[in-house]
Amino acid sequence: MTSLMGMSWNAGLMPYGLRWRKHRRAIHQYFNIEVVQSYQPLQLSKARVLLHRLRDNPSDFMRSIHFAIGAGIIELVYGHPVKDVDNKYLVIARNSSTAASEGLLPGAFFVDFLPILRYVPTWFPGAVFKRKAAEWRAVFDQMLYVPFNDVKADLDGGKSNTSIMAQMLAEASYLEGRADEEDMEVARNISAVAYGAGADTTYSTMQTFFLAMVLHPEVQKKAQAELATVVGPSRLPDFADRDSLPYINAIVKECARWIPVVPLGVPHATSADDEYEGYFIPKGAVVMANQWAILHDPEDYPEPELFKPERFLKDGKLDPDVRDPSTIAFGFGRRICPGRHLSDASVFINVASILHVFDMKPAVDEYGTPKLPEARATSGFFSYPYPFECDVKARSASAQGLLNEMQ
Ligand code: HEM
Incomplete structure (x- = not known):
């Protein structure tokens, strides 16, 4: 399905x-x-944007989080300011998230078990997967090319752009006109994957x-109480x-x-015959790490x-003897999530500020x-809490004062 969707650009799906x-x-x-430490000023400014939006539209908290996280990644990667929820990059990104969540669900499409089905013509009755794949491919193409062409246009026109791309x-x-096609392709792919793999995942954690x-x-x-002691009433939290x-x-x-974001992890495949605790695993077998089960193992947790943050603390400090969930939730080994430091920093600064x-x-x-x-979450490749309502209010006059000061 991923090849029909034209997702060979996605590093997470590339074979070793x-x-x-x-x-x-x-x-x-x-x-x-x-x-990623050099991205802290941008992350801090987006956390403040989120505070503003929560103050002004408290019942719209879900869209505000989505906006702030998405805008942060887009500005970092493409260098174009994202001012509102209907920004063209955000719209493309939203469409591609839906496509990714449905299309990447392991085992959701029969063609994954019987690859010969890929040759079935699109008009054939039952070939819904081919029509969907074609539709999603068009969405991913937009995600790859629209911002890429815009950044190129900036550079061509001598406009300042300090983004990652x-x-x-x-x-x-x-x-200098010397870029080879392969380097251009890597730049395009990496930028798209940063949004594709980084925005909705971090958004899901913020919903949780x-x-x-x-x-x-x-x-x-x-x-x-901890924030009152460490940060005090007259300023907002900072990375320091x-x-x-x-x-x-x-x-x-x-x-x-x-609520792990990727409950069954990203599927892997063995590159050689293997054996694990007496089980023979043939070359090419799909292996899935049940992250949800590991993170809900009562022996460790x-x-x-x-929901008990105290489980990670001992004598008022983080307890190094408790298994750190980030060693599981972001995957394992050489394919471990390379965006984990960015996401961790973003969740921290948003949680502390809010x-x-x-x-x-x-x-x-x-x-x-x-x-x-x-406390329930959706099942899918990515998991999100089911929609819920929340009443968000400034917690004190001094908090209100801080919010008003930060124009
Ligand atoms: C809460 C946030 C995030 C979670 C829970 C998460 C989780 C994961 C997981 C489970 C994997 C698969 C690892 C494996 O195969 O064992 C992965 C891979 C990946 N993630 Fe993340 N991720 C998050 C944020 C990000 C961000 C912010 C970025 C981008 C900057 C990113 C980029 C990637 C990429 C490119 C891969 C593929 C790596 C490879 O196959 O070599 N992720 N992520």
């Missing part, structure tokens, strides 16, 4: 080999743990955070506060564990269904009874 290595090297260059094109000697806060006022209170905020860090970890100024409560019905959402 020279082409994958070239892409992986480029991703590492722009998203490694040191480099512009840097990659410069490195490929595009302006809101759900957990609505259901657990006691967690909010503890987090806010991170090491002094163990409870906030524990919330970030618990969000990744409680007692009472795994509960908790510092807002209370999140369940919405109430006409009798004033709280409408408590269920």
